[in-house]
Amino acid sequence: MQEDPGLNHSPLEELRETLVDLERTRRRESGLRKEAEWLYRGLTHLTLADSPQAVMADVTRLLAEYIPHDDLLIFTPVAEQRLALSFANHSANHTDRPAVLLESGKHLDKVLSGKGMNCFSLNMLPEWQALEEPWCQRIASALLVALDYPGGKALLVCGSGQIGAFSAEHLQMVERFSPLLAQALSVAARKMELARDVAHKTAALKDAKEKAEASEQAKSTFLAVMSHEIRTPMNGVMGAADLLAESTVLSEQDRELVDVIKTSGSLMLNIINDVLDFSRLGSGRIELESTTFTLDGLIRDVCRVMQPVAMQKSLLLDNQSGSSLADLNLSGDCERLKQVLINLLGNAIKFTREGQVSVDARCLSRNCRQARIRVAVTDTGIGIHQDNQGRLFELFTQADSSTSRQYGGTGLGLSICKQIIELMGGEIGVESELGQGSTFWFELLLPVVTAAENKARQESIPVDTRTVPLRVLVADDNVINQIVIERMLERLEHAVVVVGNGAQALEAVQQQAFDVVFMDWMMPEMDGIEATGQIRALPDPRQSGIPIIAMTANSMEGHEARCLEAGMDTFVSKPATFAEIRQVLYRLFS
């Protein structure tokens, strides 16, 4: 040891002091650097968070890295000097729970004015003591910092279950972090508000949609029932008229009366079909079919149908279509196009007292794949005022209310035409002058079928639809329908057995050999669906494999699928015509 230890300053001593100072500086700088990184990471995380919960989860995780804590709460302003617990750790306080309220007083007011507080014993604050369980007991010490929040100042509580868990440096960190947190929360709150609005509106929309769907369903059911109720007797009327017309003993006068019955029946069926079409189009349940046809043929067919109607009013129905259309094979839903054209021609004839109705179809352009066609129906009728032309294609709309009184009609026809043409990707319109007549037109772009394709298709089309005599079982509960179908089948030289319900049909196929069954759907005791299922389940393959044709007035969308699902082979809609009966048998037995 030194003799005189005090006087010479030891370099080692100075070195140690310098080391301590250096370490102090190093720790401070390291703390600041960490804090800067921390804030930067916070910025990244928080700006990406899309909900207040996500913000809180990020904040909790970030804070936990440098400030060990147990709870992170945010109280947001709800009234003067009153805050409500909005976030507890990761989760938002849901609105269906009663709010946890914190009344601000002298101490918290100071915090809310911007002076962060490192509270070593939170329970010493009178405001906190008034807070309800479990929060008033759970947090022993806390950092309290004000946050800018929409509607005032919010209070951030970073709490610990231990007394005096936080240092002045912790408070500084949270204070420096708080503007970032406030910004993130504010953005997230706006997002949440937006999300709440969206959820509210979505719920309202969903509700409205469900109501609309329910209404649509009710409408469909009503239409199905009505359609069934009307079609069933109509089946009888039309079938009976068909049979009468075939009779050789009728006088000319009787024959005229039978024609009236058939025409009226057809009109009624048209109305029913209009209503059904409208229903299907409205709910997007119409599916277009694709067949090959020529526009020339289509126009000629329609004109042939409409010619007698025009003649009745002494009108000239003139087909002005160019002959070049005869070679143009198109692919599309021929029947729906006929429906549109019949509708347009029907209207033209209906609203024309004298003069003529003409059809002009032409090909506007074509290439090897597709052709643009235009069909126009022009009349010399009453015409339509310019103001009313725009509404013509709307539902239940005629040019004016007097029209329906004078000319009749449902007002659905043009709306259906418009929807069909638009479904085909085309356009429909009208040009008209009051008192001078109207031109209704539509334009379509349709695929062109080449000659080779057409030949292949034509070869597959049957010509002679006669079949060998068959043993036919008919199951139908309606006596008139029983008679009609029986007569039709007999006229086609088939042997017929008629039963009144599904149970009898099931029994009949087990007792007697049949080639085919015509099965009604709705029957007492056992309906056609159930009977078909049971027939298909019979052990004898000759019985269980028998072809079954559904024959029902339930002609709504989905009924055919339901019949096929039940095991039936095909489907005929009532009232079925002679031709349809013959066609369906030919398809099964040719």
Added chain:
Amino acid sequence: MFIATSRARHHCPAQAVDDALAILQQKLPAAPHQIIAFFSQELDAEALRQALVTALPEVPVHACSSCGGFMTEEGLFEPQGEEGVLGLWGICDAEGSFGSAVSTLDDPVRSAREALTEAMMQTDRIGEAPAMIWLTATPGQEEQVIEGLQQLVGQHVPIQGGSAGDNQVSGDWSIFTQQASTCQGVAVSVLYPSGLTAPVFHNGYSPTEHRAVVTRAAGRTLYELDGEPAAEVYNRWTGGAVDNALEGGGHVLGQTTLFPLGREVDHIDQQPYFNLSHPETVTDDGALTLFSCIDEGETLVLLEGSISGLVQRAGRVATAAVAETDADLAQLMGGLAIYCAGCRLTVGDKMTDVVESIRQATAGAPFIGGFTFGEQGCFLNGDSRHGNLMISYVAFSERH
């Protein structure tokens, strides 16, 4: 925030208070919100207290006796004959909050809690952690005092201060606050200034190759090191620093200041960092009494220092404290210093250099420094501990 100091020398405590207060009030723009004082044992603590309370009945006062006077930015101020010295440090800070209390209970842990609670009750910051706790206890049980304080506010509030001293280590120390004075108790002040505070201390002694395990100890008495009488071992290590006391015992404070015993509490760059114990006496049975408690099983290392190190350390510690506030020197408003009484006795007439080193480091900012028998400070790792031979400074700066 405004800080000023004043001092007075007089045989009459009341007169000393009048003189010192008159100067302080001249320097301060308004009545102080807190007074911290050091005085020499010639002035009666109770008389000083009464005079101060009479003059400033609403102001928290926290005073502690100091060994052989005290220092301020104006220099070292020592008693002369029967005339004792009183130094006042006053802070004006309307936005801050302050409270002081003393407790005279026998149980140091409970005393500390009660004094702290009472001090906080005087502030409007109930429940809020203070920026720091200024502690002056009478020597003997400071470890338990710190434990009591931390039971109440946790580990994170910096505790800094020093234990009351007298001129001869004869037990003539005392402390007082505005409520009471005592020669055995705890005085605490809670400081919530509006500005920044940074308490820093240094004990830059170097380790020697001498080390031993405490094989027998009780409280502050170290009986044996590695199974041998502690005084003998210490005397051997220091080359005879306590030769004169080995036979029959005696005070050795002045001879041991440059050779404290250290316990490792941290590491800096793989260098051990020590909390110091200062040998005070050699007992007649060959034990050493210290100014801090020691436990059996601890390893003690002999450290060594130098007078010039003790002189320069004061300025270094003030510089470090100012840096710690992250504020410029221009924003430094003042400070509170503690200089180990043992160091002060060892440094002797170089104490003027000590004051000068602080003045230079703080650009002449007002400060008061007491000479204490044990010091309390906040270590680098954040722990507040009681130790010996510490030199500390608390910087008070305006916020940026």
